[in-house]
Amino acid sequence: MDNKCWICGKQELMMFTCRHCGKTFCSDHRLPERHACEGLDRNAGYSSGTSGNYNRSNTGGQAYGPEMDDVIKNMMKDAARTAAKGAATGAVHRTRSSISTSPSMAIIFICIISFFLELIPGYVDFFQLVPNTIFLKPWTLITHMFLHASFGHILFNMLVLFFFGRELERRIGKDMFLYVYFISGVVAALGYALTSSVSYPMVGASGAIMGVFATLTILAPDMQVYVYFIPMKIKYALLLFVLLDFALIGAPDMIAHTAHLSGVLVGLYMGIRIRNTRKQRRRAEYDPRRW
Structure with missing residues (x-):
C-alpha cells in the first residue's frame, strides 16, 4: 500500500484511507472536503461527524458531478507541478550545498x-x-x-x-x-x-x-x-x-x-x-x- 499522501506526498506514521475514493491521505487531507473526494457522489449520505451529509438532498450543497471532476483534475495537475518544481528546486539546492561544503x-x-x-x-x-x-x-x-x-x-x-x-x-x-x-x-x-x-x-x-x-x-x-x-x-x-x-x-x-x-x-x-x-x-x- 502506498504510504504517501495522494495530495501532497507527505508521509506520516499514521496514514488515512478514504472509504469513498480508496486513496491514502495525511492528517491534513484525510477529510473528503480537504481532498475533493470524487467518491462522494457515489456514496451519498457520508457524514464526517462535524459537517453533516454530503449530498444535494440533505444539505443543499453542490453535487460532485462532471464539473467537480475537472476541478479535481486541475487540482491534481497543480499538485503534480508543485511537487515536481519542489523536487527540482530541492535537488539544485542540495547539489549547490554539496559543492560548497x-x-x-x-x-x-x-x-x-x-x-x-x-x-x-x-x-x-x-x-x-x-x-x-x-x-x-x-x-x-x-x-x-x-x-x-x-x-x-x-x-x-x-x-x-x-x-x-x-x-x-x-x-x-x-x-x-x-x-x-x-x-x-x-x-x-x-x-x-x-x-x-x-x-x-x-x-x-x-x-x-x-x-x-x-x-x-x-x-x-x-x-x-x-x-x-x-x-x-x-x-x-x-x-x-x-x-x-x-x-x-x-x-x-x-x-x-x-x-x-x-x-x-x-x-x-x-x-x-x-x-x-x-x-x-x-x-x-x-x-x-x-x-
Whole structure:
C-alpha cells in the first residue's frame, strides 16, 4: 500500500484511507472536503461527524458531478507541478550545498565541466601534462588532474572519489583532504615524468585518488569495500591495486602505473603522519602531568 499522501506526498506514521475514493491521505487531507473526494457522489449520505451529509438532498450543497471532476483534475495537475518544481528546486539546492561544503563534490563538478570543455580544440593540449615540457608548463602539474581521456575513465575516477573522498573528508577535515589530494596528484605527475621513457601526455585524477585511497587505508584499514562486487577490507584492496600496478609497469596499456604508485606512496606517508599526530594529541590530553 502506498504510504504517501495522494495530495501532497507527505508521509506520516499514521496514514488515512478514504472509504469513498480508496486513496491514502495525511492528517491534513484525510477529510473528503480537504481532498475533493470524487467518491462522494457515489456514496451519498457520508457524514464526517462535524459537517453533516454530503449530498444535494440533505444539505443543499453542490453535487460532485462532471464539473467537480475537472476541478479535481486541475487540482491534481497543480499538485503534480508543485511537487515536481519542489523536487527540482530541492535537488539544485542540495547539489549547490554539496559543492560548497564538500571538496570532493567540488572536484567532481570541475572534472565533469572540464570533460565537456575538452571538445574545444586546443583545450586538452594546453592543460595536459607532457613529461618533456613539464618545466615549460608547470601549471599542468595541477590541471592534468581535471582532464580525462574517456567517459569510462572519468566515471570510474569520480565514483571512487565520491565514495572514498567524502569519507576521508569526514575523518580528517576539508583542508587536510585538499592537502592530501593535491600533493598526491602533483607527486604522481612528477613520478610519471621522471620514470617515463616516452613523452606520452598524461591526464586524469587517478594519482591523486590513489593518494586519498591510501590515506584512508592507513586510518581505517579494516573498512569494508567492494572491488568488482567482491567484498574485502580496504587494506587488501589497496594491496591488490599496488600489485597490479607493479605487474603492469611498462605494459602498452596507456595507463600511468608509476603515477598510481607515486600517489599511493604519498597517501601512505600522509596517513601515517595523521595517525601518529592523533595519537600524540590523545596522549597529551590524558597525560596526568598536565594536572
